[in-house]
């Protein structure tokens with residue numbers, strides 16, 4: 001019995017279904033995309049009107065157990081039978097990345113190998129931004145690994161990106177409460193980071209705190225954007241400071257002149273309307289993000305990434321608004337949230353069909369693509385979804401223009 005079969009037996013019952021559908025590639029993790037699908041008119045249509053050189057996946061996770069010596073870390077609770085939710089979350093994510101049956105000592109390598117294989121189905125020029133992920137740090141500035149769901153060091157992200165520069169860019173993650181945060185930021189900029197990523201609830205970062213001001217000023221000096229998770233977080237609970245993911249807490253960074261990307265366009269969960277006081281009414285986080293997007297002062301300053309926004313846990317009304325807001329599209333950035341597209345359960349084709357965003361024949365082709373390549377599936381899906389005449393503009397996919405504007409030939 002191999003390890004995958006063993007895992008499925010262990011979580012018989014409802015979890016078996018989750019596992020079955022979590023399989024990243026029903027066709028086998030390394031089966032190449034059949035020529036019939038690679039040349040399919042749906043895939044060709046997805047690329048038409050795009051310059052692959054300008055298409056970067058602006059949101060992808062680099063996760064590892066550290067078994068390559070790269071320093072990546074996953075919290076031990078995620079392997080504990082006493083923490084079933086954490087354990088299941090880990091297993092599903094590992095299956096999505098096709099590392100669940102990797103032999104001990106080969107998890108990190110397999111994660112990258114699998115990504116490389118998926119990227120082979122994309123035209124030359126297409127690249128992916130790999131995210132590092134800093135530890136939780138407490139208010140005293142002390143690193144707290146025991147509160148970190150996972151950790152991916154900047155050095156590891158740099159190393160993986162540099163091994164295949166024609167495909168990968170990297171995004172640093174630096175906690176602003178660290179005593180050496182500015183030095184780390186300078187080092188990341190020097191090493192070619194394209195942005196800095198924060199997950200405030202998980203890392204214990206209050207973006208509205210004056211403690212972040214020096215960090216904001218240094219980001220502006222380096223012209224580095226800040227990618228900040230907005231809205232509810234489900235994959236990495238970490239320090240559990242959920243109020244810190246409130247999009248309105250980003251006004252401080254925006255007013256300091258930082259270019260801010262709100263990850264997932266804050267499409268999940270609720271947050272207090274702190275524009276009406278700390279105890280303001282709870283609103284959809286997305287509506288608070290929309291308020292900032294519609295504030296003329298933040299044009300050219302505030303952006304949103306479209307990672308995960310078409311997953312089934314998002315409201316249909318939010319999906320329709322993202323498709324319809326053509327006036328936002330030059331400020332919305334394509335991102336896959338890899339490895340999440342590998343969790344088939346997260347996408348509902350019947351929902352798209354019932355809502356008129358996709359026809360049944362197209363959905364059938366998309367499912368066949370997904371069986372081999374969830375990353376390509378996610379991209380083609382986004383290029384295909386349409387609500388009447390409303391669909392995502394090509395500018396949403398030309399994200400290189402945001403991260404590496406003109407004259408930058410790196």
Ligand SMILES: [Zn+2]
Pocket residue numbers: 059061307337
């Ligand atoms: Zn993500």
